[in-house]
Amino acid sequence: MAGMPAFSWTLANSILIITLSALISKLLLQAVVGWYLRRRASSRKITILARVKLEEAQYQLSASQSPKTDDGEWEKVEKHTAGSAKNGGEADDEWEGTIGFFHPFCNAGGGGERVLWAAIKATQKRWPKAVCCVYTGDHEAGKYDILQRVQNRFNIELHPPTVVFLYLSTRHYVLSSTWPHFTLLGQSLGSIVLAFDAFSLLVPDIFIDTMGYAFVLAFSNFCFPKIPTGAYVHYPTISTDMLGSLDTSPALGKGLNAGTGKGLRGFLKKRYWHLFANLYSRIGGSVDIVMTNSSWTASHIRTLWGPVRTKRRKPHAVSVVFPPCAVDDIINAIPLNAESEAKREPTVLYIAQFRPEKNHALLLRSFARFLKSQSGLRKREEGPGAPKLVLIGSVRDASDATRVYELRLLAHELHLTPNHITFITDASFPTILSHLAAASVGANCMWNEHFGIGVVEYQAAGLIPVVNDSGGPKMDIVIAWEGGETGFKASTEEGYAECFAQVLGKDGEDRLAMRKRARGRARAFGEEEFEKRWIDEVGRLVEMVAEERK
Numbered sequence: 001m002a003g004m005p006a007f008s009w010t011l012a013n014s015i016l017i018i019t020l021s022a023l024i025s026k027l028l029l030q031a032v033v034g035w036y037l038r039r040r041a042s043s044r045k046i047t048i049l050a051r052v053k054l055e056e057a058q059y060q061l062s063a064s065q066s067p068k069t070d071d072g073e074w075e076k077v078e079k080h081t082a083g084s085a086k087n088g089g090e091a092d093d094e095w096e097g098t099i100g101f102f103h104p105f106c107n108a109g110g111g112g113e114r115v116l117w118a119a120i121k122a123t124q125k126r127w128p129k130a131v132c133c134v135y136t137g138d139h140e141a142g143k144y145d146i147l148q149r150v151q152n153r154f155n156i157e158l159h160p161p162t163v164v165f166l167y168l169s170t171r172h173y174v175l176s177s178t179w180p181h182f183t184l185l186g187q188s189l190g191s192i193v194l195a196f197d198a199f200s201l202l203v204p205d206i207f208i209d210t211m212g213y214a215f216v217l218a219f220s221n222f223c224f225p226k227i228p229t230g231a232y233v234h235y236p237t238i239s240t241d242m243l244g245s246l247d248t249s250p251a252l253g254k255g256l257n258a259g260t261g262k263g264l265r266g267f268l269k270k271r272y273w274h275l276f277a278n279l280y281s282r283i284g285g286s287v288d289i290v291m292t293n294s295s296w297t298a299s300h301i302r303t304l305w306g307p308v309r310t311k312r313r314k315p316h317a318v319s320v321v322f323p324p325c326a327v328d329d330i331i332n333a334i335p336l337n338a339e340s341e342a343k344r345e346p347t348v349l350y351i352a353q354f355r356p357e358k359n360h361a362l363l364l365r366s367f368a369r370f371l372k373s374q375s376g377l378r379k380r381e382e383g384p385g386a387p388k389l390v391l392i393g394s395v396r397d398a399s400d401a402t403r404v405y406e407l408r409l410l411a412h413e414l415h416l417t418p419n420h421i422t423f424i425t426d427a428s429f430p431t432i433l434s435h436l437a438a439a440s441v442g443a444n445c446m447w448n449e450h451f452g453i454g455v456v457e458y459q460a461a462g463l464i465p466v467v468n469d470s471g472g473p474k475m476d477i478v479i480a481w482e483g484g485e486t487g488f489k490a491s492t493e494e495g496y497a498e499c500f501a502q503v504l505g506k507d508g509e510d511r512l513a514m515r516k517r518a519r520g521r522a523r524a525f526g527e528e529e530f531e532k533r534w535i536d537e538v539g540r541l542v543e544m545v546a547e548e549r550k
Helices: 004-064 090-095 110-126 143-154 185-202 212-223 240-245 263-284 295-311 327-333 338-343 360-373 400-414 429-438 453-461 471-477 493-505 510-525 528-549
Strands: 099-101 131-134 163-167 205-208 230-235 288-292 347-351 390-391 422-424 441-443 466-469 488-490
Touching: 004 099, 004 131, 004 185, 004 212, 099 110, 099 185, 110 131, 110 143, 110 453, 110 528, 131 240, 143 163, 143 347, 143 429, 163 185, 185 212, 185 263, 205 212, 205 528, 212 230, 212 263, 230 360, 230 528, 240 263, 240 295, 263 295, 288 295, 288 528, 295 471, 327 429, 327 510, 327 528, 338 466, 338 510, 347 360, 347 429, 360 390, 360 400, 360 493, 390 429, 400 422, 429 453, 441 453, 441 493, 453 466, 453 471, 453 510, 466 493, 466 510, 488 493, 510 528
Parallel strands: 099 131, 099 205, 131 163, 205 230, 230 288, 347 390, 347 441, 390 422, 441 466, 466 488
Antiparallel strands: none
C-alpha cells in the first residue's frame, strides 16, 4: 500500500505526457498539412485573381459597347445587418476576398444546385468584388457551358468574371458506387480526399459547403482553423428518423433502408449507424455558420450538432434559410383564374431528379392504381381528356439514365402506355413552365424530403400538391393557409391514388380556391427572402475574416 501514491503519481504523469504528446503531434500535423496546401495553391491563387481582373476588364469593355437590356438586374441588394453595424456598413461592398463553394456536382441541375447559384448571385450583388470559386468534378462542362445551363434551367444570370470553376480529380471517392459497403463512412472519408484535392487548388478566405459534406468542413477547420466555415445543409447525412426506419416495414415507404434492421446483420447495421451518428455529431460541431433549408432539417441538425456546438462555444445558432424558389417568375408567367382553370388538363406532374430516394416507382404504381380505381375514367383513358402522368427531371450520369430506363420498363409492366405517361429529361425552364401551366396536380413521393423546391413551384403555378406525409413538404409547405388546406398528403400507393381522385374529382370552383391558397403560401419562399437571409449569414463570415485581418 505504501507504494500506491508513487504508482498513482507515475500513472498521472504518464497520462499527462501521452496527452501532451498527442496534442503536440496534432498541432504539428495541422501546421504541416496546412502549410503544404497553402504553399501548393499559392501560385494558382495569384493566377486566378489575375485572370478575374482580366475577364472583368474585357467584360466591362464589351458591356460598354453593347446596349443595356436589363438595367435593374445588377442593382445592389438592400444592405442588411449581419450581426453588427460594422458588418452591414457600406465599406463591406469593397471586400475583395475569395469564397470557396464546395459543390462537386454543380452541374446536376437539381434543387441543391438552384440554391448554389442563387447564393452566388446574392453574394455577387452584395459583395461585387468577391471572387466566387466553385469546386466541382464536372470536367465535361466548361465555365460558360455551366453558366448557360444555369440560365436555361433556373433562369439565373450570373456575373461571369467573378465566377471561377476549380476542377476536382477525385470526385469518384464520394460516389456511392465506390463504397458498396459501409457507404456512409466511406463517402465521408472519401470527401476528405476530395477536400485535400480542393485545397490543393485553392485555399479561400471563406469556405462554404453547399452539398452536405460535413467532413470536408472539419478538414478545413483542422488545416486552416482561422478560415471561417459555413454550411448550407439540405439533408443531414444521418438522422434519428433514419435510425428509426431500420425497424419499420418497407411497405410504409420510409426510405431505402426501411425494414433492414432485423437479424444479426440488422443489429450490426444499427450499431454502425449509431457510431456514425456520434462521429457526425462531433464533426458538425466545428462549423462556424450553419444554415438549414427547412424546419425538419434544422430540428435534426440541432439535435445532432447542437450539444457539440454549445460545448465549443459557437456563438451563432443553427438557422433556417428556405431555398430560393422561382415564385415570382412562375406567378408572372402563369395566370390563375377561372379561364386558366378551364384550360388545365387532368395531369399529374412530378419534377424531381431521377435519383433512387425520389421514389418515382411509388408514383407510377399509385397512378396505375388510380386509373384502375376510376371506372368513369377508364372509358376515356386513351382520349384527349384522359389523366396523364408527366415526369420531369435531370439526369446526372449513367446510373440516372439507367434508372429512367428501368422506370420505363416498370411503366410497361403496369400497362401505362405513352398515352398515360411521359418522361422528360434535362428540361429547360420554359419547358417546365409550360407543364406547370397545363397540369392539375403536383406530386412528391420522397420520404422525408428535406424541403421540396419542386412543391413550392407547384404551388406558385397553381397546382394542387400531393406530397409525402413527412419532412419539409409536411412541416413547412403544404400547410393550412388563409383558412383552408393547400394540398394533400399521402405515404402509400392507396393513399396517393385516393388523393389524385380527390383532386381531379373536385368541383372547379373548389379546385381554384385551393390553388389560390397554395399560391399564397408559395410567396413565403421567394428568391428575395432567400437573398436577405443568405446575406445576413454570410455577412457574419465576412466579418470574421475582417476581424482576423486586424
